[in-house]
Amino acid sequence: MPKIQQPLQSSDYRPISITPILSRVTEKLIIREAFNPLLLTSELKADLSDQYAFRPTGSTTAALANILNDLTELSGSNPYVHIISLDFSNAFDTVRHSTLTTKLANLPLLDNIYNWIVDYLTNRSHCTKANGVISDPLPINASIIQGSALGPVSYIINASDLKATVPGNRLHKYADDTYLIVPACNGHTITTELLAIEQWANKNNLKLNLAKSCEMIVTTKRSAKLNNPPHIPGIIRVDCVKILGTVICKNLSVSNHVDNLTHLSGQNLYALKTLKAHGMPLNQLNTVSHSTLVSRLLHAAPAWRGFANCSDLARLQAILSKATKWGVMKAPALQIKELLDEADENLFAKILNNTDHVMYPLLPPKKSNIYNLRSRKHNHSLPANDNNMSRNFLHRMLYKDSY
Numbered sequence: 001m002p003k004i005q006q007p008l009q010s011s012d013y014r015p016i017s018i019t020p021i022l023s024r025v026t027e028k029l030i031i032r033e034a035f036n037p038l039l040l041t042s043e044l045k046a047d048l049s050d051q052y053a054f055r056p057t058g059s060t061t062a063a064l065a066n067i068l069n070d071l072t073e074l075s076g077s078n079p080y081v082h083i084i085s086l087d088f089s090n091a092f093d094t095v096r097h098s099t100l101t102t103k104l105a106n107l108p109l110l111d112n113i114y115n116w117i118v119d120y121l122t123n124r125s126h127c128t129k130a131n132g133v134i135s136d137p138l139p140i141n142a143s144i145i146q147g148s149a150l151g152p153v154s155y156i157i158n159a160s161d162l163k164a165t166v167p168g169n170r171l172h173k174y175a176d177d178t179y180l181i182v183p184a185c186n187g188h189t190i191t192t193e194l195l196a197i198e199q200w201a202n203k204n205n206l207k208l209n210l211a212k213s214c215e216m217i218v219t220t221k222r223s224a225k226l227n228n229p230p231h232i233p234g235i236i237r238v239d240c241v242k243i244l245g246t247v248i249c250k251n252l253s254v255s256n257h258v259d260n261l262t263h264l265s266g267q268n269l270y271a272l273k274t275l276k277a278h279g280m281p282l283n284q285l286n287t288v289s290h291s292t293l294v295s296r297l298l299h300a301a302p303a304w305r306g307f308a309n310c311s312d313l314a315r316l317q318a319i320l321s322k323a324t325k326w327g328v329m330k331a332p333a334l335q336i337k338e339l340l341d342e343a344d345e346n347l348f349a350k351i352l353n354n355t356d357h358v359m360y361p362l363l364p365p366k367k368s369n370i371y372n373l374r375s376r377k378h379n380h381s382l383p384a385n386d387n388n389m390s391r392n393f394l395h396r397m398l399y400k401d402s403y
Contacts, residue, residue: 001013001014001016002014011090015093015146016146016147017145017146017147017148018147019147019148023148024147024148024149027148027149027150028149030113030116030150031149031150031153034109034110034113035153036056038107038108038109039055039056039153040056040356041108043108044107044160045356047160047161048156048160049358049361050163050170050171050172050173051156051159051160051173051174052066052172052173052174052358053152053156053173053174053175054152054153054155054156054175055153055156055358056356057350057356057357057358057359058358059358060174060244060245060299060300061300061301061302061303061347062303062358062359063172063173063174063244064243064244064246064300064303064304065300065302065303065359065392065393065394066172066359066362067083067172067179067181067243068248068252068303068304068307068391068392068393069362069389069392069393069394070170070172070181071083071181071218071252072252072388072389072391072392073389074181074183075218075219075220075252075388076220076386076388076389077183078183078184078185079184079219079220080184080217080218080219080228080229081181081182081183081184081218082180082181082182082183082184082187082190082215082217082218082229083179083180083181083182083215083216083218083241084179084180084181084182084190084194084213084214084215084216084232084235085177085178085179085213085214085215085216085241085243086178086179086180086197086208086213087208087209087212087213088176088178088201088206088207088208088209089206089207089208089209089212090207091155091175091176091206092143092144092146092151092155092176093142093143093146094142094143094205094206094207095142095143095144095154095155095158095204095205095206096141096142096204096205097121097122097141097142098141099158099203099204099205100121100144100154100157100158101117101118101121103157103158103160103161104117104154104157117150117154120145121145123139124139124140124141124145125137125138125139125140126138126140142205144158152175155175155176156173156175158204159173159176159204161200162178162197162200164180164193165192165193165196166186166189166192166193168182168183168185168186169181169182169183169186169189169193174244177244178197179243180193180194180197184229187229190232191232194208194210194232210234210235211234213235213236214235214236214237214238214241215231215232215235215236215237216237216238216239216240216241216248216250217229217237218250218251218252219250219251220251220388240256244300245299245300246299246300246303246304247259247260248304248307252307252391253307253309254304254307254308254312255308255309255311255312257304258308258312258315258316261296261297261316261319262315262319264296265293265296265297265319268292268293268296269319269322269323269326269328271292272285272288272289272292272293272323272326272328273326273328275288275328276326276327276328282327282330285327285328285329286328286329286330289323289328289329290329293319293323293329294320294334294339297316297319297320297336297339298339298340298343301339301340301343301344302340302343302344302347302348302393303393305340305343305344305393306390306391306392306393306395306396307391313336313337313340316336317335317336317337320333320334320335320336321333344393344396344397344400347393348393348394348397351363351394352378359394362394363380363394363398364380364381364382364383364398365380365381366379366380366381367379367380367381376401377400377401378398382398382399383395383398385399
């Protein structure tokens with residue numbers, strides 16, 4: 001399948017791997033019974049603290065919320081902060097089986113589970129079908145087996161030892177999407193960090209593609225007029241970067257993201273209007289609208305909602321009002337503020353009630369009261385109230401209805 005609209009070379013195509021259904025069912029059982037409990041153990045939880053994909057409670061929302069939390073926190077004490085979006089070429093296709101099994105051997109897996117995985121990865125072959133012609137099979141000793149249920153978990157375990165090397169620098173990962181955050185005071189260490197990442201990639205049969213990586217300088221309003229630091233050789237500098245589907249600009253504005261949502265929502269509305277013209281009943285249209293249009297608007301919304309201004313929210317509301325006006329959603333029109341509030345509350349409740357949640361470590365310590373005071377939504381201490389930090393998800397929710 002083509003990755004881009006006009007593919008020009010073989011690397012512009014994404015392979016489709018067909019794996020047996022019984023194999024995938026078996027893999028999912030092994031993940032549920034053996035790997036998910038393992039990912040919650042104290043040893044592995046520490047190694048995966050910066051990884052938000054393919055693990056219980058992990059999500060793009062949690063990843064984006066943590067990245068924005070670090071950017072706002074560091075920009076409060078630094079004139080600017082570097083965020084570098086790193087790209088690994090064909091990361092899932094190049095995981096060396098021998099390296100993966102060595103890392104799995106260091107985990108407290110049952111012997112029969114480990115032996116089954118080794119057997120699963122051994123003596124595999126691959127062939128290609130094009131224009132009705134099937135190539136001869138060739139042996140493969142790399143890749144996590146695309147289309148398998150075991151592959152994604154295997155990848156995050158393989159990447160669990162990729163860490164920032166300099167204190168103060170931070171690394172966030174969502175599968176192979178990797179983001180390096182470096183405050184201004186550590187700007188001189190960027191070359192060291194990139195060299196360490198490149199060495200890790202070479203050791204693990206991966207390739208760091210600097211040509212597709214990019215850097216953004218995050219500045220606060222009070223420091224916006226400062227001279228930007230020198231460019232990193234080989235890495236392009238941008239004013240906005242798409243982080244896990246959300247466009248974030250150098251002043252942490254999400255207006256460009258709302259622009260993108262408005263454009264994509266226009267395409268959604270046209271498709272919904274076409275379905276209506278072909279006779280789809282309102283009940284079914286309403287269901288399709290919620291699963292496409294509304295879901296798109298709310299993607300990772302708890303993470304970026306605090307960085308949206310009134311104009312951004314008004315434009316999102318206009319999309320929902322137009323959907324109702326065009327008869328593809330039931331009246332009355334949904335209110336974007338109510339939808340965002342509901343998404344915030346649902347995520348916050350999950351974090352409060354689950355100590356294994358990936359965002360639970362960001363909560364401040366619990367506070368014990370010796371007085372019989374009015375019960376609050378939570379019993380955690382309130383962080384210092386700062387205008388910069390108040391836009392972050394957890395900060396907003398900790399203060400919401402706290403008095």
